Amino acid sequence: MCLGVPGRIVGPGLVDFDGVRRDVCLEFTPEARIGDYVIVHVGFAISIVDAAEAERTLAILRSIPGGLDEVSG
Amino acid sequence: MRYLDEYRDPVLARRLITEIRAAATREWSIMEVCGGQTHTIVRQGIDELVPVRMVHGPGCPVCVTPLEVIDRALAIAARPEVIFTSFGDMLRVPGSVTDLLSAKARGADVRVVYSPLDAVRLARRNPGREVVFFAVGFETTAPANAMAVLKAAEEGLANFSMLVSHVLVPPAIAAIMESATVDAFLAAGHVCAVMGWTEYEPLAEKYRVPIVVTGFEPLDLLEGILMAVRQLEEGRFAVENQYARAVRRTGNPAAQGAMRRAFSVSDQTWRGIGPIPASGLVLAPAFASFDAAVRFGALGVTAVEDPACIAGEILRGTRTPLQCAAYGTRCTPRRPLGAPMVSSEGTCAAYFNAGREPQP
Ligand code: SF4
Numbered sequence: 532m533c534l535g536v537p538g539r540i541v542g543p544g545l546v547d548f549d550g551v552r553r554d555v556c557l558e559f560t561p562e563a564r565i566g567d568y569v570i571v572h573v574g575f576a577i578s579i580v581d582a583a584e585a586e587r588t589l590a591i592l593r594s595i596p597g598g599l600d601e602v603s604g
Numbered sequence: 605m606r607y608l609d610e611y612r613d614p615v616l617a618r619r620l621i622t623e624i625r626a627a628a629t630r631e632w633s634i635m636e637v638c639g640g641q642t643h644t645i646v647r648q649g650i651d652e653l654v655p656v657r658m659v660h661g662p663g664c665p666v667c668v669t670p671l672e673v674i675d676r677a678l679a680i681a682a683r684p685e686v687i688f689t690s691f692g693d694m695l696r697v698p699g700s701v702t703d704l705l706s707a708k709a710r711g712a713d714v715r716v717v718y719s720p721l722d723a724v725r726l727a728r729r730n731p732g733r734e735v736v737f738f739a740v741g742f743e744t745t746a747p748a749n750a751m752a753v754l755k756a757a758e759e760g761l762a763n764f765s766m767l768v769s770h771v772l773v774p775p776a777i778a779a780i781m782e783s784a785t786v787d788a789f790l791a792a793g794h795v796c797a798v799m800g801w802t803e804y805e806p807l808a809e810k811y812r813v814p815i816v817v818t819g820f821e822p823l824d825l826l827e828g829i830l831m832a833v834r835q836l837e838e839g840r841f842a843v844e845n846q847y848a849r850a851v852r853r854t855g856n857p858a859a860q861g862a863m864r865r866a867f868s869v870s871d872q873t874w875r876g877i878g879p880i881p882a883s884g885l886v887l888a889p890a891f892a893s894f895d896a897a898v899r900f901g902a903l904g905v906t907a908v909e910d911p912a913c914i915a916g917e918i919l920r921g922t923r924t925p926l927q928c929a930a931y932g933t934r935c936t937p938r939r940p941l942g943a944p945m946v947s948s949e950g951t952c953a954a955y956f957n958a959g960r961e962p963q964p
Contacts, residue, residue, distance in 0.1 A: 534640055535744070535794045535820070535850075537607040549605040556721060559747060559859040568607055570797060570850050573691070574719025575748040577859055578797040578850045580607055585849035589610055592823060595619040 535570040537580055546571055607849065611821030620826035624654050627833045633657045633785060634832050635921055637773060638742075638792030639664030639949025640820050646954040648822050654829055659786055659921035660954075662776055665741045666693050666947040667919060668874040671909060673769045674699040680736055680767065680900045681712045687730060689723040690738035692716040693947045698940055700908055720752035727756065727764035736896045739766040744794040746770050746885060747859035750866035753887065753894050765896040768887055771872055774803045775883035780920055781811040788832040790818040790825070793847040798863075800855030804843045812841045819847035866891055875943055876916035913942035918951050925952040926962040 538546040538555070540563055546555040553574070560569055560576040569576035634656050636642055642660045645651050651658035662668055678699050681688035688704070695705040695716065708714035713733075717723050720737055727735035739749040749766065756764040773795050780786065791804055796817045804815045814835035818828030828846040835842065845851055865888065872884020887895050909915075912930040917923040925931045925944070935941040937953050944950035948957065 535797065537605070539606075556719070556748075556751065558751065559856055559862070561858060570794065572744055572794060573748045574721060575751070575859075577744065577747070577794065577856055578852075581849050585607060585610075588827070588846075588849060592616050592620070592827065595616070595623050 535572040535577060537568050538571050540565050540567050540569060540576075546576070608821065611819070611823040613823060617822055617826055620823065620830060621653050624656065624826065624830050624833055627830065627837060628655050629837060631655060631657055632787045632833060632836050633659050634788045634790060634829060635659040635661045635780070635786040636790040636818070636825070637661040637663045637777065638790075638795070638820075639667070639947065639951075639954075640794075641790060641792065641818065641825060642951055643949050643954050644820060644822060645825060646951075646958045646960070649958070650822065650825055650829075654826070656829060656833065660918070660924075660951040661780070661789075661921055662874065662877060662919040663742070663773070663792055664944065664947055664949040664951075665745070665771060666697055667915065667943040667950045668771055668876065669694070669697065669740050669769045669943070670873045670875045671700060672873075673767070674703075676897065677704065677738055677767055678702060678707055680896055681707050681714050683734070683900065685734045686713065687726055687733050687735045688712065688714045688738070689717045689726060689735060690714065691740070693949075694738055694740060696940065697943050697946050720749045721755065724752050724755050724759075724761065724764060727761045728759070731763060733763060734899075735764050736900075737764070737766045739768045739770065742771055742773055742792070742795050743799045743863070744792070744797070746867065747798060747856075747862045750862040753866045753891050754862060756894060757891060765894045765899050766887065767896040768867075768885065769872075770867065770885035771874060772869070772883050772885065774807060775880050776874065776877075777804075777807055777815075778811075779877070779880045779883075781807070781813065783920060783922075786813070786921065787836055788814040788816070790828045790832065791815050791843075793817060793819040793824070793851055796845075796847070796851045796855065798856050798859045800853050801843050801845065801851070802853065808841050808843050814841050815843045817843070817845045817847050817851050819850065874919070876919045878916075910941045915942040915944050915952075918944050925955045926960060928952070931962065932956060
């Protein structure tokens with residue numbers, strides 16, 4: 532029920548989800564601009580994805596030493 | 605897809621599991637609050653890969669909507685003038701005698717909507733009908749449902765109303781802390797995207813439990829578990845944010861504003877758990893005329909649960925579906941006896957769909 536999916540704003544009230552475009556209410560993310568990623572839940576953007584924080588999380592995860600599976604990583 | 609695939613990387617998942625195994629010196633109990641997280645944890649078998657006891661929480665709004673409310677929805681949907689609109693996952697929730705999907709098959713005008721604004725649009729297009737929207741959910745969904753009633757009021761749509769059964773997460777966590785033995789919580793990332801996490805700080809302090817705001821992808825959940833384990837091992841009990849790409853400390857002020865305008869906090873009964881003070885939302889007095897429960901009158905039916913169903917204990921995390929005598933026999937997703945078997949986010953359905961079987 533609390534499913535939220537990231538999508539990219541491509542126009543006023545229009546969000547692209549990997550090729551599928553849907554009308555989305557952007558009233559809760561007034562600072563969002565075209566090109567921003569937002570988390571969409573039941574047709575409403577509830578949060579702007581922070582690209583820098585997303586990178587930071589991935590950097591932390593990638594810094595975990597891999598041991599044997601380092602080969603496939 | 606960007607911001608999804610990176611958080612599903614199996615190589616990084618294995619490293620995180622190794623890291624959790626190295627960090628945990630004992631089997632801690634960690635509750636994930638949200639049903640969406642339960643679904644991912646059970647489907648990916650995360651709970652079987654980490655040396656932690658994952659306890660599944662009450663975070664499925666479908667599962668905790670009281671039986672009386674489902675019965676009331678059914679009574680309203682049966683009226684000939686009504687178009688009854690709902691999110692899809694409410695349709696198969698068993699009421700005392702039937703469910704909305706069966707009612708639809710028998711001729712009731714029940715329609716699934718993707719967004720609550722679709723229900724408002726239906727009301728606009730069908731001035732001769734009464735359009736009722738079944739407003740359920742946690743804080744994630746409440747702002748969207750709030751916006752529906754705010755728009756309807758703005759447009760003066762007299763044929764729109766909502767049957768409201770909204771629940772709030774922090775009071776439920778507090779109630780669980782009073783009765784269960786859980787060492788740490790993974791808080792639901794999208795609830796916190798709306799509300800932030802300041803409400804959790806007094807809870808972490810009072811009950812001395814780590815609370816980690818966590819996302820929904822496998823790597824998010826594994827990192828959330830790792831952060832909780834590290835706190836437990838170090839004897840800390842803070843609120844930490846794993847889901848920083850989507851959640852800020854104070855949440856989303858515009859969404860909270862809509863919620864506060866349309867709704868007031870009230871006591872709420874949770875199906876299977878019972879009443880929890882100040883754990884729900886009702887329409888604010890200014891919007892009372894949009895309340896379907898008022899518009900279509902009271903019901904006067906006492907609802908009865910199937911006695912075999914132990915959903916209350918499942919929702920509080922004190923027992924698992926494998927300990928229910930009806931699991932997989934009398935109760936399956938096709939013919940659910942209780943709500944946790946209905947939605948894919950319900951713990952019983954998550955177990956069933958992952959093929960979990962009771963140990964002989
Ligand atoms: S398996 Fe079915 S009957 Fe048993 S607790 Fe879950 S929903 Fe209730």
